[in-house]
Amino acid sequence: MAADSNETGNTKDTAPRTVFVRETQNGKFQQEIITGTHRLLADEPTDVGGLDSGPGPYDLLLGALGACTAMTLRLYADRKKLPLTRTIVRLRHNRIYATDCAECETKEGMIDRIERVITLEGDLDAGQRAQLIDIANKCPVHRTLKSEIDIRTVEEPVGA
Numbered sequence: 001m002a003a004d005s006n007e008t009g010n011t012k013d014t015a016p017r018t019v020f021v022r023e024t025q026n027g028k029f030q031q032e033i034i035t036g037t038h039r040l041l042a043d044e045p046t047d048v049g050g051l052d053s054g055p056g057p058y059d060l061l062l063g064a065l066g067a068c069t070a071m072t073l074r075l076y077a078d079r080k081k082l083p084l085t086r087t088i089v090r091l092r093h094n095r096i097y098a099t100d101c102a103e104c105e106t107k108e109g110m111i112d113r114i115e116r117v118i119t120l121e122g123d124l125d126a127g128q129r130a131q132l133i134d135i136a137n138k139c140p141v142h143r144t145l146k147s148e149i150d151i152r153t154v155e156e157p158v159g160a
Helices: 057-080 126-136 140-146
Strands: 020-023 031-035 038-042 084-097 110-122
Touching: 057 084, 057 110, 057 126, 057 140, 110 126
Parallel strands: none
Antiparallel strands: 020 031, 031 038, 084 110
């Protein structure tokens, strides 16, 4: 963390898109997540040693995809003046055998599968519903998850 950071991880030069995560030292897994003025906890369920005080990492990932999907559909429906009154997104993450995914590039071992079920409320015709489902696949988080991702990890020494 930068030398001018305070206990919360906020710095005078923290970019709006920076997410700060640190152990709370409450329980084995509990983490505090801070982004801008928002704070939330992440944890693991009690059956794996957590306190169950917040969503787990995959729950947060699915939540990001679901929120982005619903927001993208809202933006599109409003722009196109579609009678979408509400969107509900239900997601589930599983690990499956690559051989069970005919359209996947990976053919051996295990792959991650995210099942996304979208409920579109409103007086929409079949064409509008198909349009919205197509747009759901264009949400920025969906596109990020489907693209090649380069994650660069470095250590920042204490007090640096």
